[in-house]
Amino acid sequence: MPRWEPNAQQRLMRAALDLFTEKGYDATTVNEIADRAGLTKTTFFRHFSDKREVLFAGQDIHRRLLAQAINAAPEAATPLDAVREAIGALAAVFTDDRREFAARLRPIVADHLELRERAALKRTGLVETLAKALEERGVPDLTADLAADLGMRAFDNAFDQWVVPANERSLTDLARRAFDELRAAMAFLHG
Template structure:
């Protein structure tokens, strides 16, 4: 591939996942990822601070989409209604290309403790962003934090199902279903 071709970020992600699957996370270097993508190490570091973060691309974008979705929810939306709007904004942003390589991404992350830890931090960060957006709407704690936690649990469960090759449902529909299941489960705790 020529270095000037578009989508350098996506090409780097795909190259990294390919290499991590072929030779392992620890054995793969940034130089190898850049070369596989047809780019330079300098280009890699323009997009990512290190090889770990290539797998978690888009964190700031995900935070922004969640917050914007919550802010755009109708004024009379319940906290979970606002969370649903945030999840809709986020899940609608995922592309068919991401779904295509996501099972391999999940395998790489599952096989490496450092990456599982990074995923857990990412989920905590997204829950914090969601809770902040709910507080901006006037939702007090602990309701804001609890609704945000349910939202991110629903997001994670939906993502796991969405990337399954046999799945035919949309990511937003899966997120709605998982959030509704979690809400029902929470109401049985009394």
């Protein structure tokens, strides 16, 4: 086997998802994932710290995208408008070719407390990234925290719709609609 092969991380992710679907998360080993991907256990650990992390790849990229989009928002943008731009940037990386993977991943995560906890930790990290970027723009802490959490709530709602097999809309479009619904709900609360 060659020392280096292209797309190792993606191959490991696909292999893990296939095995988790076939055998179950608990019954699948790192060795089996590496074997299915045609790679070694050592290669697996170059990319992921454990089998749980193979399902949550890209978090650093997502955090960077969110922070960059907040920083690039116009100076006059409201905190929620800046978050909307950041969520749009994040949604744009979830192209339609990733929808099937995401849809298959959802029930695996839902069925395992350990994975649900990791998903919650990832979400918390994304909210913290948004809030910190807003604070760096001079937004007060509470306002930044609220805008960040509302933005992720809109993203989560859009993502839930995006993975439905019958859905044909992009995650970007669904995220825009979720933000519009969020604004309408806030206006209703305001009275």
